[in-house]
Amino acid sequence: MATPVERWVEEQARLARPDRIHWCDGSEEEARRLVEIGMKDEKIGEHAIFQELNQKSWPTSYLHRSHPTDVARTEKLTFVCHPTAQQAGPNNNWKAPTEAKEELAKLTDGCMRGKTMYVLPYTMGHPDSPYAKSCVQVTDVSYVAVSMRIMTRMSRNALEKIGKREDFVRGLHSVGNFDPDKRFIMHFPQDNLVWSIGSGYGGNALLGKKCFSLRIASCLGQREGWLAEHMVVMGIEDPEGRVTYVAAAMPSACGKTNLAMLESALPGYKIWTIGDDIAWLNIGRDGRLYAINPETGFFGVAPGTSMKTNPNMVRTLKAATFYPTLFTNVALDLDHNTPWWEGADAATPGRAADWQGKPWTPEDGTRAAHPNSRFTVSLYSAPTLSREFDNPHGVPISAILLGGRRTQLVPLVAEAFDWEHGVFLGARTGSETTAAASHQVGVLRRDPMAMRPFCGYNMGDYFGHWLDIGKRLKHPPRIYTVNWFRTDEDNQFIWPGFGDNIRVLKWVLDRVNNRVGARETPLGLVPNLTDLNLDGLDIPEEKMEKLFEVDREGWQTELQDIDKYFGQFGDRLPDEIRRQRDALARKL
């Protein structure tokens, strides 16, 4: 008798009509075979799916070029199909499930003709974890199959674990013909289903990532009493050898990966990486909040990555483990057959192919790598990998940082007065947009808890869910806002960022261990400057003060924007958030 997974795969094959079906086992041998297939047999336009890079300087690395219209997550084409529009909220595009499925079925009909359908069984989270979820994705491109091996725990065991169960998470993916007018990423939370067609890029195509582990999982979390968040998880070891675990939410391309594996500028401190993008947060028996990272890989932004900004990532990328390591839409140094991007360690190549494979020289004055070019690499290759990474129960979180990219207004760091105030700080977060999604870059938009593109249900209800979680926590983590991006009159960043962010993390540790006091402002509790370790930094005191300045007039204008944003949620905005907003207005 066919299993539920076999029956489901059969059904998808009847619709998409592939020439062949390949059930993946997640082995290294298989990954090698898929890379070979991608180098020889599969193409996007005129480019092979994979091109081997210089294996001496970049062991196990391959270049992938996506379709030129398919270079980032496309929020406009992403839908969450709850039974009602109210459940999806103003933060999501919505279509009625039946109508959405009819439309997708038309686009999917016969879309895999002439191709192989790869069946990818995987779990998000360690298979022994009570929080792990079993999933199956089908796809028609080797790039996605290989990427999913890096990003998830893909194996035959995953299939065995599902066995006769019907509640596995389903992902149907096809690149279709890459036509942007026929591109949709649709979610059906009631069916644990993601259906994505027309894109082979990152979060649009690796369905275990944003689609399941954030959008669908946030809905599961609402139902089951936990949180799926766009967060880094890391351990911070102090000079006494104690490790404190912290989670940090930041919008896409705002430095989460650099933070997750930071090399400390302060002696005696060390960062241990659990994850750089997604955290599942559950309440433990002891009333503390525990975090797991459901993923096993990094899908990080390449431009700007170097020994200066993130030495541990450069070490990770150069590790010789065959998951393998993929570079997508970076430039190619033609003299050395090596990947290159703006801000890389290697000198600008004299002769290169740009991200589309077109001849490029520095004189062209254009960017060689796409601003959203990426690497996909296993977390197991990271020298900073935490010993607790595979701990099925996760790690206890002592502090949650909520960040954004703000050149003005938001202090370097501020501590919330309590959990409810912290939820408000997260709810009112704004950030300047980056190239991680297709939209105009550098525009301020509200991005609560960095979840604007990823919260799979009404954001008003989401704020309420955070407040409920707080009520159930006996020992809630403290909540902080952080902002590395404040600029001076000359538009220069005041704070050096990167490895120096440990100075802020040290203050957070000192606060959660009740070692230092703080100064109250309308925006929260900020450090006394004498409590921030600034040894070896050369920032004039007045600039340091500027990092904590409360611009009351600027905040009045900001409040209007916040009110406008909150206004969309009507009755679904919790009263507590309104109370917090009014308290801020009174203090300004």
Ligand code: OXD
């Ligand atoms: C990502 C994103 O890829 O947030 O992590 O866009």
Ligand code: MN
């Ligand atoms: Mn992300």
